[in-house]
Amino acid sequence: MGASIVNCVGCMTLSHLQLTGFVVVENLPGSLTLQATLLGSILVVLWGLELVDTVLLRGALNRLGIRPRTFGGLIGVAFAPLLHGGLRHLATNTGPFAVLGWLLLLRGIPDFVVVTAVVWLTSGLGAWLFGGPRTNHLGVSGVVFGYFSFLLCIGYFERSPLALGVAALTGILYSGMIWGVLPIRRGKSWQSHLFGLVGGGLAAWHLLDLRQLVL
Secondary structure, three states: OOOOOOOOOOOOOHHHHHHOOOOOOOOHHHHHHHHHHHHHHHHHHHHHHHHHHHHHOOOHHHHHOEOOOOOHHHHHHHHHHHOOOOHHHHHHHHHHHHHHHHHHHOOOHHHHHHHHHHHHHHHHHHHHHHOOOOOOEOOOHHHHHHHHHHHHHHHHHHOOHHHHHHHHHHHHHHHHHHHHHOOOOOOOOHHHHHHHHHHHHHHHHOHHHHHOOOO
16 A cells, blocks of 8 residues: 555655655555455465365365475475464464554555565574474464564664554554564464564565565
């Protein structure tokens, strides 16, 4: 969406807003529709896969999760964020993914694509390299932690009012997530959370270079 701003606000110019990653949106309803369509489509895929896997396949798709340091488990880096350990697991991830994904989309679809790709990869590889033996890592939570980290870090790097405001809102809503990177709860993929967090910070740090890959 770009930030929800028409023309200019105060002394901010269009070029300044574009430089800091937030794009002026003249057609706000159309932008909101595009965001809702994109996020909604992703959620439909996630829920559709989990319903099929739960009801029809009895969890067979979970074999495509990340099984650390096995060649067959490496394919899970690509598929694990699309799969979950059950409907309750997916329900837990849906809210944070939708909210943080939308806050990221405020910066525009290119940034959303770049950040998603980076944190998808880093969270998956982190789980594959450092996950416990004979474990299976599933879920979009590593991506969610990456969004969380990116939105906080980009506020620090850009220091524009909009980026700082989004970072503050992110911290207020989801600061408790940070405990998820610690190995204090059995059955939680803290490795994917930790490396998703790292990936989000790296994406914020190198965002200008990464943008060149999609623009």
